Amino acid sequence: MDILLNVLADKRIEEEITISGSKSESNRLLILQKLFPEITIENLSDSDDSVHMHHALTTEDLLVDIGHAGTAMRFLTSYFAVNKGREVFLTGSERMQNRPIEILVNALKDLGADITYAEKQGYPPLKIKGKKLTKDKVQINGNVSSQYISSLLLIASKLDNGLEIELTGKITSVPYIKMTLSLLSQIGIESSFQKNVIKVFPKETVKTQTVVVESDWSSASYFYSIIALADLGSEIKLSAYKQESLQGDSCLADIYSHFGVTTTFGNDFITLKKEKNTNQETLVRNLKDAPDIAQTIAVTCFAEGIACHLSGLHTLKIKETDRLVALHDELTKLGAKVSITDETLEVSKASNINSNIAIDTYNDHRMAMAFAPLALKVSIKINDAEVVTKSYQKFWNDMEQIGINITHL
Numbered sequence: 385m386d387i388l389l390n391v392l393a394d395k396r397i398e399e400e401i402t403i404s405g406s407k408s409e410s411n412r413l414l415i416l417q418k419l420f421p422e423i424t425i426e427n428l429s430d431s432d433d434s435v436h437m438h439h440a441l442t443t444e445d446l447l448v449d450i451g452h453a454g455t456a457m458r459f460l461t462s463y464f465a466v467n468k469g470r471e472v473f474l475t476g477s478e479r480m481q482n483r484p485i486e487i488l489v490n491a492l493k494d495l496g497a498d499i500t501y502a503e504k505q506g507y508p509p510l511k512i513k514g515k516k517l518t519k520d521k522v523q524i525n526g527n528v529s530s531q532y533i534s535s536l537l538l539i540a541s542k543l544d545n546g547l548e549i550e551l552t553g554k555i556t557s558v559p560y561i562k563m564t565l566s567l568l569s570q571i572g573i574e575s576s577f578q579k580n581v582i583k584v585f586p587k588e589t590v591k592t593q594t595v596v597v598e599s600d601w602s603s604a605s606y607f608y609s610i611i612a613l614a615d616l617g618s619e620i621k622l623s624a625y626k627q628e629s630l631q632g633d634s635c636l637a638d639i640y641s642h643f644g645v646t647t648t649f650g651n652d653f654i655t656l657k658k659e660k661n662t663n664q665e666t667l668v669r670n671l672k673d674a675p676d677i678a679q680t681i682a683v684t685c686f687a688e689g690i691a692c693h694l695s696g697l698h699t700l701k702i703k704e705t706d707r708l709v710a711l712h713d714e715l716t717k718l719g720a721k722v723s724i725t726d727e728t729l730e731v732s733k734a735s736n737i738n739s740n741i742a743i744d745t746y747n748d749h750r751m752a753m754a755f756a757p758l759a760l761k762v763s764i765k766i767n768d769a770e771v772v773t774k775s776y777q778k779f780w781n782d783m784e785q786i787g788i789n790i791t792h793l
């Protein structure tokens with residue numbers, strides 16, 4: 385589905401949008417609920433990734449295909465490794481078969497797991513024979529993906545002695561590790577995280593309880609971008625959010641103050657308002673704690689005619705696509721001057737945006753969503769726009785609701 389986006393009326397926006405639950409929190413809680421059936425989940429994400437996770441946890445088939453869902457692939461690897469007596473063939477999309485998993489598989493094998501590569505060494509698909517793991521200490525590199533660590537943490541309390549994990553290297557995407565530990569704590573599982581050592585204590589059962597998922601902050605980033613590009617006075621109310629978030633992407637509130645966007649916290653919502661013009665200084669930011677909002681921020685800067693220097697982006701190369709290359713290529717088509725390394729992205733100050741450019745999305749939901757706000761400045765085409773459902777089912781409906789006109793090509 386290729387679409388053309390433009391804004392016909394004025395660019396002053398006043399809307400209310402409800403966003404589905406965080407996919408990161410949801411996919412952790414789905415695993416935890418399987419291990420601890422005492423848990424009930426509210427405001428679960430309706431994303432494709434959470435649907436894949438739910439299906440994988442309920443099917444009895446040998447073949448489990450999780451599509452493009454990184455969290456599902458990584459979290460399920462540990463889950464099935466300890467699911468005694470069960471055998472699975474765990475696979476995903478073509479891209480997933482090129483997203484590395486060896487660091488996690490090696491850690492699980494060190495703990496005694498029975499996992500083999502069905503095709504390419506170090507990558508899915510995996511053949512997993514579930515068994516009881518008896519060791520309780522493991523070392524793992526923390527510099528490639530925090531999902532490997534969260535994966536171990538989620539099953540840790542079900543091992544007889546719990547688990548001690550020693551992290552080596554510089555730890556990346558730390559807020560996601562903290563999110564996992566906070567959710568464990570919330571349901572009653574004890575842990576500690578000191579220097580580079582995480583300990584999770586064993587737990588057989590937890591109290592009967594309901595856990596409410598906060599809405600997805602990464603999804604909120606596209607509205608931050610829209611308000612940054614909209615006329616002064618524009619505002620959007622987004623539900624359901626809270627000030628004390630488990631999601632690292634809530635740093636958006638701080639980052640978007642550079643674009644004159646204020647965030648006001650209500651009872652279970654936030655209001656974003658364009659109160660000032662964008663600060664013309666270069667936006668300089670290390671995003672190692674919030675990699676998923678890099679694309680949104682780069683596009684906002686370009687659209688607002690300011691330069692940006694983003695660093696801490698080494699994990700972007702192994703996400704749904706190589707996001708550094710994808711950003712470089714698509715922003716360049718729009719007239720931007722972009723330079724990338726393996727962990728940085730610089731966009732120069734621009735005075736013109738080419739219109740009617742077709743943005744390629746490379747099976748990456750965030751490519752489609754990050755470029756959509758540009759419609760407030762120029763007509764723009766988005767190729768394969770349906771990719772958004774990986775994390776945000778009703779994204780295009782919500783775009784129409786705030787006044788973006790969509791034509792199917």
Ligand SMILES: O=C(O)C1=C[C@@H](OP(=O)(O)O)[C@@H](O)[C@H](O)C1
Nearest residue numbers: 408455529530531557560675699
């Ligand atoms: O644990 C999680 O829910 C996630 C961790 C991050 O991945 P990395 O740790 O691989 O950077 C993030 O990019 C991904 O969208 C979700």
Ligand SMILES: C=C(OP(=O)(O)O)C(=O)O
Nearest residue numbers: 452453454455676703704
């Ligand atoms: C990187 C992402 O997801 P995952 O790694 O879980 O596929 C994302 O949602 O931006």
